[in-house]
Amino acid sequence: MLFNSLEFMFFLPIVYLLYWCFTNxxxxxxxxxxxxxxxxxxxxxxxxxxxxxxxxxxxxxxxGIQIDKEQNQIKRxxxxxxxxxxxxxxxxxxxxxxxxxxxxxxxIESLGFQAHISSLQIILPVGISFYTFHGLSYVIDxxxxxxxxxxxxxxxxxxxxxxxxxVAGPIERATHLLPQIKKPRxxxxxxxxxxxxxxxxxxxxxxxxxDNCAFFVNQIFNNSAEQNGSTLFLGAVLFAFQIYGDFSxxxxxAIGTSKLFGINLLKNFNFPYFSRDISEFWxxxxxSLSSWFRDYLYIPLGGSRGGTWMKVxxxxxxxIVSGFWHxxxxxxxxxxxLNAVFMMPAMISGTNRHYLDVVAQGKIFxxxxxxxxxxxTFTLTVFAWIFFRSENLSHAIDYIKxxxxxxxxxxxxxxxxxxxxxxxxxMVVEWFGREQDYAIDKFFLNNKLLRYxxxxxxxxxxxxxxxxxxxxxxxxx
Numbered sequence: 001m002l003f004n005s006l007e008f009m010f011f012l013p014i015v016y017l018l019y020w021c022f023t024n025x026x027x028x029x030x031x032x033x034x035x036x037x038x039x040x041x042x043x044x045x046x047x048x049x050x051x052x053x054x055x056x057x058x059x060x061x062x063x064g065i066q067i068d069k070e071q072n073q074i075k076r077x078x079x080x081x082x083x084x085x086x087x088x089x090x091x092x093x094x095x096x097x098x099x100x101x102x103x104x105x106x107x108i109e110s111l112g113f114q115a116h117i118s119s120l121q122i123i124l125p126v127g128i129s130f131y132t133f134h135g136l137s138y139v140i141d142x143x144x145x146x147x148x149x150x151x152x153x154x155x156x157x158x159x160x161x162x163x164x165x166x167v168a169g170p171i172e173r174a175t176h177l178l179p180q181i182k183k184p185r186x187x188x189x190x191x192x193x194x195x196x197x198x199x200x201x202x203x204x205x206x207x208x209x210x211d212n213c214a215f216f217v218n219q220i221f222n223n224s225a226e227q228n229g230s231t232l233f234l235g236a237v238l239f240a241f242q243i244y245g246d247f248s249x250x251x252x253x254a255i256g257t258s259k260l261f262g263i264n265l266l267k268n269f270n271f272p273y274f275s276r277d278i279s280e281f282w283x284x285x286x287x288s289l290s291s292w293f294r295d296y297l298y299i300p301l302g303g304s305r306g307g308t309w310m311k312v313x314x315x316x317x318x319x320i321v322s323g324f325w326h327x328x329x330x331x332x333x334x335x336x337x338l339n340a341v342f343m344m345p346a347m348i349s350g351t352n353r354h355y356l357d358v359v360a361q362g363k364i365f366x367x368x369x370x371x372x373x374x375x376x377t378f379t380l381t382v383f384a385w386i387f388f389r390s391e392n393l394s395h396a397i398d399y400i401k402x403x404x405x406x407x408x409x410x411x412x413x414x415x416x417x418x419x420x421x422x423x424x425x426x427m428v429v430e431w432f433g434r435e436q437d438y439a440i441d442k443f444f445l446n447n448k449l450l451r452y453x454x455x456x457x458x459x460x461x462x463x464x465x466x467x468x469x470x471x472x473x474x475x476x477x
Contacts, residue, residue: 001042003253004206004466011041016260020187027184029086031158034128034261038163042127045167049125052090057160059086060135064142068149080143085138090341091132094124099328127167129325133292134160140296147174155181162263164254166245170268170288177263185262194260194441199453201440202252204458207466209426211244212419213238219414221389224399229408232399239389240382241423244273247286252438271434273427274359276373278342281350281381289325292402293318311347316340331396335387342380358435378414422461 001007019310021031043050063083070076138159141147150156165171220227220235227235251268258265259299272284282290301314312448316337323336359374360366366374384401389394433439440458 001041003250003257004203007044011037012257012260017259019063024187025184027182028154030185030261031154031181034163035154035158035161038158038161038166041163042161042166045126046123047196049123052125052128053131053161055134056087056090056131057157058113059083060139060160061150061156064139064149064156065151067139067142076143080139083139087136091128092349093354094128096324096328097122100409118307130169130171131160131166132172133289137171137292137296141174147178150174150178152182165265168250168254169286170254170266171292172250172266172288176266180263188262191259191262195256198252198256198259198438199438200458200462201438202249202254202256202454203462203466204427205245205252207249208422210242210247210249210460212422213242213245214463216414216416216419217242217389219400221395222422224395224402227271227402228410228414229403229405230410231412231414232415233408234412236389236399237385238383238416238419240378240385241426242267242274243385243388245426255438267437271358271430271439273378274374274431274434275377276355276359276370277346277351277377278339278380279346281377282339282343283356289322293322297321308348312344315343315347318341330393331390332385334396335384338384338387342384361435381406 001011015033019030023033039050039053042053060083064080066079067076068085070079071187138147144148150159155178158181159172159174162172162177162181217235217239220231221239224232224235248269255265255268257404266288268286268288270284270287274279275281275284298314298318302310304311305312318335319336319340320337323332323334323339326332326335343352346354359370368370386399387393387396390399433441436442440454
């Protein structure tokens with residue numbers, strides 16, 4: 001079930017009314033309703049993979065109990081390796097089997113041997129990367145005695161399967177979400193209003209910005225050999241706004257939806273295109289995934305404790321793994337490695353945590369230095385996005401070559417006027433709201449008439465552009 005589908009428009013109000021009208025002040029019933037609703041939500045995509053989700057849930061639940069109660073360190077480690085191995089085995093089979101087979105065959109044939117191994121027509125279960133990481137963080141935290149195992153199977157199942165975050169995050173931690181699931185929840189009008197506002201802004205990002213950018217991006221990338229340099233450059237820029245609007249829009253809808261049920265999810269995007277260097281960008285982009293790799297890969301590898309070489313090595317490892325997490329294609333690996341390269345100047349000089357505040361905090365306009373930093377960071381990000389969007393490495397290289405020639409100075413081959421106005425409007429709103437949780441959290445228009453006029457304008461634009469339903473990009477990951 002897609003957030004931007006007619007089915008969800010009926011599904012959400014029904015669950016909301018049942019939740020507050022019939023289960024209010026009854027924690028057990030609230031959790032059962034949310035769990036059943038989550039399974040229905042997931043089954044609407046493909047009911048067969050619901051059993052894989054349930055198996056993963058039971059595996060992590062049972063393994064967590066065994067790790068928690070076991071005193072023998074060898075047996076605890078055995079249970080951990082078994083659980084992690086099975087989880088990664090399923091993830092690897094569904095997501096990476098064909099990638100490894102195809103590359104293994106190519107390697108064998110390059111050595112002059114014949115290989116007769118065929119790939120499989122494998123359907124990637126939606127959300128498998130996200131709910132697998134939920135479970136892995138849970139059992140790893142139990143192994144390191146950061147948390148105790150959860151004995152209530154309903155509550156643990158809801159932690160893994162909670163429908164707002166099930167298919168594309170944010171990637172939650174047991175330390176943050178489970179206490180809220182176990183705590184009684186009461187109706188709060190202000191929280192519901194805040195949730196609806198965030199849902200509205202998420203739909204604007206997805207339907208108005210991302211989907212309109214996608215129209216041009218698909219035509220330009222799919223026919224890149226026929227486009228001039230200026231068109232290819234604008235196509236890459238539009239993809240940067242498409243993926244931001246698409247994924248952060250999903251996150252806003254997920255977080256806002258969860259607020260309707262009295263549960264707060266982790267913030268996943270913090271205005272990343274207002275970053276002054278790549279390090280700051282990655283503290284603001286897909287925060288739940290970046291922090292997951294930091295806590296469960298970067299720090300266990302030694303983090304920044306072993307000097308410059310260890311920092312460089314570990315940074316490359318987490319970015320390459322992060323790239324591979326996004327998909328079974330060399331383009332994602334190169335995309336991750338490129339971002340690691342962009343990080344190197346700050347890592348080596350020790351300035352990677354220099355920008356922890358909001359750019360131009362408390363001011364209307366940034367300084368000239370900050371404008372230059374924003375432009376450089378955004379340009380580097382757009383360059384890396386070319387690899388992320390391209391079909392393969394050859395396509396990406398040809399695309400980049402197409403930009404850097406004399407045709408870059410020609411007039412673009414598409415009419416970008418409307419989408420340019422929409423993006424400008426979007427970025428102005430984001431800029432004025434950059435110190436909030438999301439852009440229209442505490443809106444800058446104090447006049448009530450102007451404020452409500454703005455909200456009605458957003459609603460109008462969402463419905464006006466909402467006829468062409470497109471799947472969220474991160475569903476494929």
